[in-house]
């Protein structure tokens with residue numbers, strides 16, 4: 001009998017297996033993560049929220065392979081990660097520090113591809129496509145400091161996109177832009193996700209944003225952090241900044257997540 005599902009559809013892309021992290025030693029030791037366990041399926045959009053200082057950035061840095069857990073392991077596409085995995089890109093909150101001010105917009109977007117040894121023509125095509133996708137066609141020759149904060153964050157998103165990642169990690173990417181720009185960037189990320197089908201893990205302090213964007217919201221506990229709850233967001237797609245946020249189910253879910261963060 002033929003299989004009814006392909007193996008790829010049933011295997012998680014990311015598996016966080018009993019991950020703990022302790023910074024420092026002895027009296028100075030700080031237990032940030034405590035036995036975190038969860039999985040993310042290919043194509044899922046998962047928001048990660050939690051109280052301030054819960055360890056969200058520590059978790060994302062561990063997922064990115066930028067630091068090793070003191071206990072447990074992270075698996076991406078079936079391989080235990082010991083460094084930055086292939087096919088992963090990351091977008092940080094602080095675009096002014098993540099973009100290189102002495103490089104043009106195009107050179108910033110092409111930077112990871114150049115380092116990976118891409119052919120010039122392929123790189124130029126990927127850069128143009130990515131900039132067009134984030135609404136910055138025509139800005140190739142500008143420098144990051146000539147752009148608004150929201151535009152700089154679009155450049156950072158384009159740089160991630162040009163790399164064609166299967167896994168995109170985003171650490172509070174819209175925390176430093178104004179409210180209208182934030183909504184525009186949220187919808188940009190949803191469109192990108194729909195277009196490319198990539199898997200996205202998105203750390204945010206903003207409860208409404210976590211619910212608006214995601215298929216699931218993982219709520220971390222007070223430190224040392226464990227997974228306090230894993231909330232399925234059963235809101236229909238496509239999402240709309242006004243209509244989705246008006247839905248009674250949206251209001252119910254955001255209250256549920258808020259209560260969980262506050263420890264109720």
Ligand SMILES: Nc1ncnc2c1ncn2[C@@H]1O[C@H](COP(=O)(O)OP(=O)(O)OP(=O)(O)O)[C@@H](O)[C@H]1O
Pocket residue numbers: 023024030032050051052053054055056057058059
């Ligand atoms: N390199 C480090 N060395 C020592 N302690 C650290 C280091 N990085 C983070 N910490 C500590 O680990 C804890 C978790 O930090 P982390 O930045 O991961 O939390 P967060 O949930 O992202 O914080 P926030 O809500 O403020 O964004 C904090 O108490 C922080 O001071």
